[in-house]
Amino acid sequence: MSETILKATNISKIYGKHKALDKVSIEIKRGMIYGLIGENGAGKSTFIRTIMGLITIDEGDIELFGETGMKGLQQARRKMGQSIETPALYPDLTSRENLQVQAANGGVSEREIDDLLRLMNISNTGKKKVKNFSLGMRQRLAIASTLITNPEFLILDEPTNGLDPSGIVEMREIIQRLVTERGITVLLSSHLLDELSQVATHYGILHDGNLISELSREELASVTRQYIELETTEVQQAVVVLDELGIRDYEVINGTEINIYDQLDDVANINRSLVLANVNVTRIGTTRQKLEDYFLQLTGGTTHA
Template sequence: MIEAPQFFPYLSAAENLYYYCIQRGIPDKACIPEALKQVELDYTGNKKFRQFSLGMKQRLGLALAVLAKPDFLILDEPINGLDPEGIAKVRKLLLFLSREKQTTILISSHILSELSQIATWYGFLHNGKLLKEESAEQVWQNCQNRLVLKVDDVPRAAAVLEQLGCRDFEVGENNTIELTEQQDNASTINQTLLKNGVLVKEMHSAGKDVETYFLELIGGSADV
């Protein structure tokens, strides 16, 4: 389905789908009311396409896409320009198709915050190149909350953390250390560092969303 699906403006939703059934050689016209019900447009009756809201037009495009009950569906920006209600309806439909109809769906979208609610696998593209492929679980792990410490002596702090059993941490800029484990033991970590002569100047939790993660992959910044 393309980003902005086009239909005959003076035809109803059902009439437009009937035309495409003929064009595509779909013999069973019973798929029309079924498709309209799936996208919650079965109430529109004789209302013409030109009178549809943007969300309704997008959902009619989805109805056309699922008309022949495909096993594989490719969607380009299916929620672009939609209001929160329209986005929620499209999300509900995509989850239904994936979980109940076992439809594999490939979505091209720049709205990463919304994809994080439905995607099971990510492919990050930049300048026409595939940078990385990861499961949703892997992306979540890379975005999970971290305990950020700013200390006066990074090498000594790293040694103390290893003695505490911390293995998953990274040294960042400006004397910072990020831990993705033992966040519940922040107080113990702080006290142990102080006892070993390490001054903890700052300590806070930090996480990132999928958009920030993508910007890091391409070498950008979330502040631009």
């Protein structure tokens, strides 16, 4: 069992009469990329800020790197990096100069700075000043500057916010690299489940201050898995054909619909077999439940993520 980096137990935070967090428990183990998902106001930033020690909690316990209590947490937080606000970047300096300023007291070598610039895909920005950077470049530089202290645990609040689709993909790749190349454990947040899909290893869904669901990447893939949607007026005969084809993993949805989770590459063959058996196929094709639909289903579909 790998080491627990963060254990938050029954954390509550109350603003006036409003419970921004209501007994939220989250455990993050070394090597995880934990994605905290929730619509605006769900409590993501509040949770992150309590972990950072920026706001106090009204109830619950926080354990970081096995440490608890004010003093212990203060020490443990030295192993953490965070990029939760517009970072203090110097607009008139280049990316390298910015990192040099950050590194000034830390004994960080030029080689390490080179490595950080490469890791964040900003090694080719040369003499360009930060004020002329795109949002994505600025965000990547901000992450690079938090890595100067060599954190073991990194917290990123909405790292994909405001980025265009290619910027989102790039950010995902970089986060992945932090884990594979540096072994950093990551907690990040987003209001869009889709944006963190493929990168997070675990997901926690926050809604109105409650953690309403927690699932692994594999579990998420299975609830939103791809399947063949078959529409027919003869469900019973269709089932006989599916059995003959050796298909076991299917679900009869209603009198006209069957979802097939097996032999996804064989739609044409399934269709042919059905037609040959005189089954009237009105529609057949592969489909996938969209992540955002799944999210809305979980949160009651009243709000948009």
